[in-house]
Amino acid sequence: MNVCQNPCKHGATCNDKVNDYRCTCAPGYKGKNCEIDINECLPNPCKHGATCNDKVNDYRCTCAPGYKGKNCEIDINECLPNPCKHGATCKDKVNDYSCTCPPGYKGKNCEIDIDECLPNPCKHGAICKDRVNGYRCMCAPGYKGKNCEKDINECLSNPCKHGATCNDKVNDYRCTCPPGYNGKNCEIGIINTEVIIVISCGSGFFLALVCGVVCFVIHRKCKKANITRNVEIGRNTDNRAALENRNVEMSRHISTERGGDHEYADINELEMSDFVASPSEQPALSDDDNSSESSNGIRLISDGYLNPYQALLPAPQHPENIHEESNENSDTLEENRTYTNLYEPLESNRREESHIYARCISEQSLEIKDEPI
Numbered sequence: 325m326n327v328c329q330n331p332c333k334h335g336a337t338c339n340d341k342v343n344d345y346r347c348t349c350a351p352g353y354k355g356k357n358c359e360i361d362i363n364e365c366l367p368n369p370c371k372h373g374a375t376c377n378d379k380v381n382d383y384r385c386t387c388a389p390g391y392k393g394k395n396c397e398i399d400i401n402e403c404l405p406n407p408c409k410h411g412a413t414c415k416d417k418v419n420d421y422s423c424t425c426p427p428g429y430k431g432k433n434c435e436i437d438i439d440e441c442l443p444n445p446c447k448h449g450a451i452c453k454d455r456v457n458g459y460r461c462m463c464a465p466g467y468k469g470k471n472c473e474k475d476i477n478e479c480l481s482n483p484c485k486h487g488a489t490c491n492d493k494v495n496d497y498r499c500t501c502p503p504g505y506n507g508k509n510c511e512i513g514i515i516n517t518e519v520i521i522v523i524s525c526g527s528g529f530f531l532a533l534v535c536g537v538v539c540f541v542i543h544r545k546c547k548k549a550n551i552t553r554n555v556e557i558g559r560n561t562d563n564r565a566a567l568e569n570r571n572v573e574m575s576r577h578i579s580t581e582r583g584g585d586h587e588y589a590d591i592n593e594l595e596m597s598d599f600v601a602s603p604s605e606q607p608a609l610s611d612d613d614n615s616s617e618s619s620n621g622i623r624l625i626s627d628g629y630l631n632p633y634q635a636l637l638p639a640p641q642h643p644e645n646i647h648e649e650s651n652e653n654s655d656t657l658e659e660n661r662t663y664t665n666l667y668e669p670l671e672s673n674r675r676e677e678s679h680i681y682a683r684c685i686s687e688q689s690l691e692i693k694d695e696p697i
Contacts, residue, residue: 333359352381371397372418390419409435428457447473466495485511 332338332347336358339346349358365376370385374396377384387396403414408423412434415422425434441452446461450472453460463472479490484499488510491498501510 331357333357369395371395407433409433
């Protein structure tokens with residue numbers, strides 16, 4: 325009797341036997357009739373806490389983060405590719421990684437440059453400039469150091485002169501000068517006020533003395549000049565008076581000669597002009613002529629005219645006539661001599677110094693013809 329009415333489940337194959345049957349179950353099933361689904365998750369094949377999901381003749385592991393594989397046995401390497409920046413070292417973790425950042429960087433992937441200027445390490449108002457794993461302080465004048473914490477001592481170069489004391493300041497210094505000096509570095513010498521007063525007074529006295537000496541010398545010279553001028557004026561006055569006296573004497577001498585052995589009548593100047601030789605009748609005379617003829621004539625002055633007093637004189641005689649008559653009357657007649665008085669014009673000095681010049685021409689003997697008028 326065929327008892328197999330296919331009691332096998334899930335597509336199992338029924339095999340008839342004597343008073344029995346046997347189900348050949350499909351994979352994943354078991355039991356008399358293959359009614360039982362075999363649980364492949366028992367025991368759990370999934371690793372690292374993965375969840376096993378049973379299937380027909382199979383399973384599936386739902387891996388925990390960071391794992392993979394059929395049974396989640398493989399740890400996923402999150403450092404591939406390397407997520408770390410700026411040369412950081414990546415370390416794999418379960419479903420994670422860590423970056424070992426180089427100095428100066430931070431962040432999950434070391435992507436952040438650490439700002440070393442926060443907070444500002446620079447002192448005294450210096451400007452901080454961030455660098456990789458460092459910073460630089462731009463110091464204000466007068467400071468130095470990593471953080472501009474040091475005040476530069478401007479007195480180290482000893483700028484103060486003449487033993488002055490140097491006092492350091494921020495980016496500056498001050499010199500305490502000794503007496504007699506001033507200036508930024510005490511380089512300027514100061515003359516004491518008392519010394520200046522003494523020098524000024526001495527200079528003023530010296531100038532006054534020099535002015536006095538100069539005035540005295542000028543006064544002496546002016547006085548001497550005035551004395552010399554007065555002497556000149558006196559001499560000129562004396563010469564003029566002597567000249568006038570001489571003219572008077574000459575006039576008297578002529579009168580005496582006229583009142584001698586001969587009876588002369590009164591002489592009229594206009595009539596006497598007939599006896600005076602005119603310039604055209606007289607022979608030409610020169611200063612260089614030394615002949616006997618020129619010595620017997622009447623010499624003219626430089627302006628070429630005779631003195632008015634010469635109108636009183638008789639005309640000169642020729643040498644031969646004078647010689648003949650002098651032989652006859654040598655005992656009774658004396659040689660008449662007359663004098664010519666010549667005046668030169670006065671010269672005016674431009675500086676109101678009037679000098680009177682007078683020149684008397686040397687007396688020349690005139691041979692007068694012995695004839696009564």
